[in-house]
Amino acid sequence: MSIPETVPTAGRSRARANGWAKSILRFLVIIVTTYLGLLAVTFFIGRVIPIDPVLAVLGDRAPAHVVERTRELMGFNKPLYEQFYIYVRDALTGNFGTSVLTTNPVMSDIRRVFPATLELATLGTIIGSLIGVPLGVLAAVKRGSIADQIVRVVGLVGYSVPIFWLALLSLLFFYAKLRWVAYPGRIDIVYEYSFTPITGLYLLDSLWQGQWDVFRDVFRHIILPAGLLGYFSLAYISRMTRSFMLNELGQEYIVAARAKGLSETRIIWGHALRNAAVPLVTVIALSYAGLLEGSVLTETVFAWPGLGLYITNSLQNADMNAVLGGTIVIGSVFIAINILSDLLYRTLDPRTRAR
Amino acid sequence: MMHSLNKHVRMLTAGAAMSLILMAAAPAFAETPADTLVEGWAIDDIITMDPGEAFELSTAEVTANTYSYLVRLDINDTSKVVGDLAESWTVSDDGLTYTFKMKPDTKFASGNPVTAEDVAYSIERVVKLDKSPAFILTQFGLTGDNVTEKAKATDAGTFTFTVDKAYAPSFVLNCLTATVGAVVDKKLVLEHVAAVTPSAEYKYDNDFGNEWLKTGYAGSGAFKLREWRANEVVVMERNDNYYGEKTPLARVIYRHMKESSGQRLALEAGDIDVARNLEPGDFDAVSKNAELATTNAPKGTVYYFSLNQKNANLAKPEVAEAFKYLVDYDAIGSTLIKGIGEIHQTFLPKGVLGELPENPYKMDVAKAKELLAKAGLADGFSVTMDVRNTQPITGIAESIQQTLAQANIKMEIIPGDGKQTLTKYRNRTHDIYIGQWGQDYFDPNSNAETFTVNPDNSDEGKNKTLAWRNTWDVPKEWTEESKAALLEKDATKRAEMYKDLQKKVLEKSPFVVIFQQTEVAGLRGNVKGFKLGPSFDTNYVFTVSKD
Numbered sequence: 001m002s003i004p005e006t007v008p009t010a011g012r013s014r015a016r017a018n019g020w021a022k023s024i025l026r027f028l029v030i031i032v033t034t035y036l037g038l039l040a041v042t043f044f045i046g047r048v049i050p051i052d053p054v055l056a057v058l059g060d061r062a063p064a065h066v067v068e069r070t071r072e073l074m075g076f077n078k079p080l081y082e083q084f085y086i087y088v089r090d091a092l093t094g095n096f097g098t099s100v101l102t103t104n105p106v107m108s109d110i111r112r113v114f115p116a117t118l119e120l121a122t123l124g125t126i127i128g129s130l131i132g133v134p135l136g137v138l139a140a141v142k143r144g145s146i147a148d149q150i151v152r153v154v155g156l157v158g159y160s161v162p163i164f165w166l167a168l169l170s171l172l173f174f175y176a177k178l179r180w181v182a183y184p185g186r187i188d189i190v191y192e193y194s195f196t197p198i199t200g201l202y203l204l205d206s207l208w209q210g211q212w213d214v215f216r217d218v219f220r221h222i223i224l225p226a227g228l229l230g231y232f233s234l235a236y237i238s239r240m241t242r243s244f245m246l247n248e249l250g251q252e253y254i255v256a257a258r259a260k261g262l263s264e265t266r267i268i269w270g271h272a273l274r275n276a277a278v279p280l281v282t283v284i285a286l287s288y289a290g291l292l293e294g295s296v297l298t299e300t301v302f303a304w305p306g307l308g309l310y311i312t313n314s315l316q317n318a319d320m321n322a323v324l325g326g327t328i329v330i331g332s333v334f335i336a337i338n339i340l341s342d343l344l345y346r347t348l349d350p351r352t353r354a355r
Numbered sequence: 356m357m358h359s360l361n362k363h364v365r366m367l368t369a370g371a372a373m374s375l376i377l378m379a380a381a382p383a384f385a386e387t388p389a390d391t392l393v394e395g396w397a398i399d400d401i402i403t404m405d406p407g408e409a410f411e412l413s414t415a416e417v418t419a420n421t422y423s424y425l426v427r428l429d430i431n432d433t434s435k436v437v438g439d440l441a442e443s444w445t446v447s448d449d450g451l452t453y454t455f456k457m458k459p460d461t462k463f464a465s466g467n468p469v470t471a472e473d474v475a476y477s478i479e480r481v482v483k484l485d486k487s488p489a490f491i492l493t494q495f496g497l498t499g500d501n502v503t504e505k506a507k508a509t510d511a512g513t514f515t516f517t518v519d520k521a522y523a524p525s526f527v528l529n530c531l532t533a534t535v536g537a538v539v540d541k542k543l544v545l546e547h548v549a550a551v552t553p554s555a556e557y558k559y560d561n562d563f564g565n566e567w568l569k570t571g572y573a574g575s576g577a578f579k580l581r582e583w584r585a586n587e588v589v590v591m592e593r594n595d596n597y598y599g600e601k602t603p604l605a606r607v608i609y610r611h612m613k614e615s616s617g618q619r620l621a622l623e624a625g626d627i628d629v630a631r632n633l634e635p636g637d638f639d640a641v642s643k644n645a646e647l648a649t650t651n652a653p654k655g656t657v658y659y660f661s662l663n664q665k666n667a668n669l670a671k672p673e674v675a676e677a678f679k680y681l682v683d684y685d686a687i688g689s690t691l692i693k694g695i696g697e698i699h700q701t702f703l704p705k706g707v708l709g710e711l712p713e714n715p716y717k718m719d720v721a722k723a724k725e726l727l728a729k730a731g732l733a734d735g736f737s738v739t740m741d742v743r744n745t746q747p748i749t750g751i752a753e754s755i756q757q758t759l760a761q762a763n764i765k766m767e768i769i770p771g772d773g774k775q776t777l778t779k780y781r782n783r784t785h786d787i788y789i790g791q792w793g794q795d796y797f798d799p800n801s802n803a804e805t806f807t808v809n810p811d812n813s814d815e816g817k818n819k820t821l822a823w824r825n826t827w828d829v830p831k832e833w834t835e836e837s838k839a840a841l842l843e844k845d846a847t848k849r850a851e852m853y854k855d856l857q858k859k860v861l862e863k864s865p866f867v868v869i870f871q872q873t874e875v876a877g878l879r880g881n882v883k884g885f886k887l888g889p890s891f892d893t894n895y896v897f898t899v900s901k902d
Contacts, residue, residue: 049775050775050778050779051772051774051775051778052774052778052781055774055777055778055781056774058487059410059411059487060777060781061410061487061488061795062410062486062487063487063490064817064818064819065817066485066486066487066489069485069556072556073556100402101399101402101585101586102402102585102586103402103403103569103570103585104585109585112584168616168617171617171620172620175620175624176620176623176624179624182626183617183620183621183624183626184395184610184612184617184621184626184627185587185610189387189388189391189393189608189610190388192588192590192608300613300614301614301617302617303610303611303612303613303614303617305584305586305587305611309586310586313399313586316772316773316774317774318774
């Protein structure tokens with residue numbers, strides 16, 4: 001907002017504080033409604049899907065009286081709105097219920113599976129952007145050349161080939177034939193009991209503890225699934241980079257820079273990419289958030305005990321507490337990443353700061 | 356000018372490749388430790404490790420390897436039982452009281468001695484907790500009020516079990532081999548019980564250690580359970596206090612792997628020793644690999660489809676019979692279930708007392724058309740089938756869809772998730788349901804009851820047997836015969852009664868049994884003594900060794 005020049009200093013700072021309070025309040029309202037909406041939608045979808053939740057708890061073979069008693073105990077015979085109220089009330093006190101499938105409190109399950117996905121997604125995004133951005137730049141700069149065509153084909157393949165198939169194929173090649181990588185899971189059983197994770201991010205934990213052989217083993221386990229996820233985000237990132245860069249390279253300031261006699265490297269990396277980076281941040285953040293949801297197929301193939309597998313498994317078994325807990329975590333991740341990319345946006349784009 | 360950009364890219368890729376090679380310089384061949392067996396297995400069905408609550412196939416196997424029971428199935432002839440913790444037993448003349456003499460000097464993994472007190476407590480907690488599998492014991496007339504009388508230790512070495520009717524002894528003993536018959540360490544469990552406020556649904560003041568035993572362990576088996584992490588791993592270690600022969604392996608690890616092709620790759624590479632969920636294609640490849648071996652065993656699960664009698668067309672007896680002629684058994688047997696099942700048309704699986712190895716039906720479209728004409732449906736009709744979207748069920752449903760079309764029956768497939776189709780089935784809102792049925796315990800009564808007993812055919816019926824789910828009003832005499840077989844002391848006569856029942860169901864019932872499941876496993880060549888049993892309770896790994 002613009003403040004008239006005549007406002008005295010004290011008033012100005014009060015107005016600024018007001019503005020801050022307002023934007024924080026608005027932010028809080030958005031977050032609360034987002035969470036409530038998220039919960040309500042997931043909750044009611046979970047209750048109307050044609051699966052009997054008691055069946056999920058007890059299996060097909062439980063006798064009738066056990067089924068009835070369990071229905072009663074789990075509160076499924078109460079009206080829907082009451083069930084929802086109870087759920088939200090408990091959730092506010094930090095109790096997200098117990099997962100039927102694993103018998104653990106939902107949040108302790110998620111604390112166990114989320115680091116696996118976080119580690120995979122982070123490495124995947126790093127790989128994807130470190131390779132994807134330069135490739136996109138290359139394609140834009142050499143528009144129409146062979147290099148451009150190759151980058152576009154690579155992107156297209158990454159975009160259209162089913163990840164399931166590619167995962168199996170890469171396993172066959174890098175694991176079964178070349179034996180460069182390790183499989184299955186996150187860590188070899190040899191280290192299963194000699195290595196105690198702290199954060200659950202095995203790469204960091206093993207580095208922290210100075211266990212180099214563990215680090216190597218973990219790296220060999222993670223590199224292929226992370227590489228695959230990286231390839232998929234690379235496909236997206238390089239395409240977007242290319243089109244952002246093409247847009248920038250056609251601008252007049254580039255012509256001006258060239259006329260000024262700046263080196264081409266400076267023009268591409270210092271000027272064009274700098275400007276293309278602004279929307280690119282959003283692209284990378286979104287693709288990162290997507291990976292953080294957990295890539296179900298990748299996790300299935302690589303026997304990776306992550307969030308995607310956990311939620312899918314729970315959903316298929318109508319284990320609604322687990323699904324709701326997972327939804328909240330994913331929702332939080334999206335909100336957090338959005339805030340982060342907004343902040344980054346402000347640092348990268350001076351115009352957003354000037355206002 | 357452009358070369359500077361190229362340099363960037365080149366440096367980046369070179370760096371990435373370098374680090375990859377540095378990190379991945381791998382040992383030539385991965386091998387699991389010599390004293391450890393690693394099995395790749397889909398263990399996502401496990402929801403609890405408490406033997407009083409567990410009713411899942413994977414848990415049955417883990418429990419059988421980590422707990423001792425009073426009696427066990429004789430692995431060489433599963434229609435008989437042998438003593439485990441019990442040295443011998445007698446049945447009173449009225450057939451009501453079973454007296455078990457315990458083996459002396461047996462110990463739990465914790466070091467506590469195993470006594471008849473532990474057996475009594477194990478049964479008491481099953482009955483009082485009253486979880487899903489409790490009926491296997493409560494069907495003998497045990498209730499929370501009388502269990503301490505009916506199942507009690509007369510002294511440290513003698514356990515008596517009193518049933519309410521003079522059942523066939525084979526029935527009673529078979530039920531004691533189920534997971535609920537596992538003997539828990541009373542002293543250890545009592546250290547971990549949680550207090551509960553009694554209520555109308557649950558009138559006891561403690562949980563009999565249920566919460567702790569969900570992931571805990573209190574057994575005396577050849578292995579002890581070290582850890583279960585849901586959807587990740589089950590780790591068992593040698594139990595040095597085991598009364599029997601010590602296991603050659605120090606450790607057995609079940610690693611959760613859902614994917615058949617992944618299991619095959621890991622088996623070929625040597626990262627797992629046993630692959631448990633191989634699909635036909637991968638199993639075939641494994642069996643052709645000289646470094647690997649395979650094994651298989653028929654399991655107590657039958658696959659069938661059934662006709663809901665609420666549907667007026669399906670309720671006609673001729674239609675039910677026609678359906679039995681409209682299944683291409685040969686084609687299904689030689690392709691869809693090759694290696695993972697064999698054609699089997701009677702409701703008792705192979706290996707159980709009273710099995711009837713008869714498969715009289717063959718595909719015969721002309722005969723089926725004749726029957727349909729007799730029912731006044733020469734022009735066919737439309738019908739739906741609820742199909743769980745997994746193989747081989749989907750494939751079989753599609754095959755049936757094609758063969759039915761030859762007799763002008765238009766069948767629509769409604770695909771769904773397993774729990775979804777099951778919910779519909781249990782609400783009796785299906786037309787045709789295709790699925791599998793596994794025995795609850797290793798006794799013919801388990802299947803006989805579900806296929807031939809339906810005391811209340813109304814929608815409110817409490818006993819949701821398969822007969823009830825298909826709204827099938829079972830002839831009274833059949834139900835009577837099924838119940839009489841339970842009381843038949845002579846095992847041979849008892850077997851005959853079940854054979855007779857199977858013949859009747861085969862001829863006149865809305866069930867079309869197609870095949871019996873075969874469990875397969877791929878093994879590394881150095882794995883010795885690995886044998887799959889006819890049930891998951893008999894998939895023992897304590898005799899397995901590695902060269």
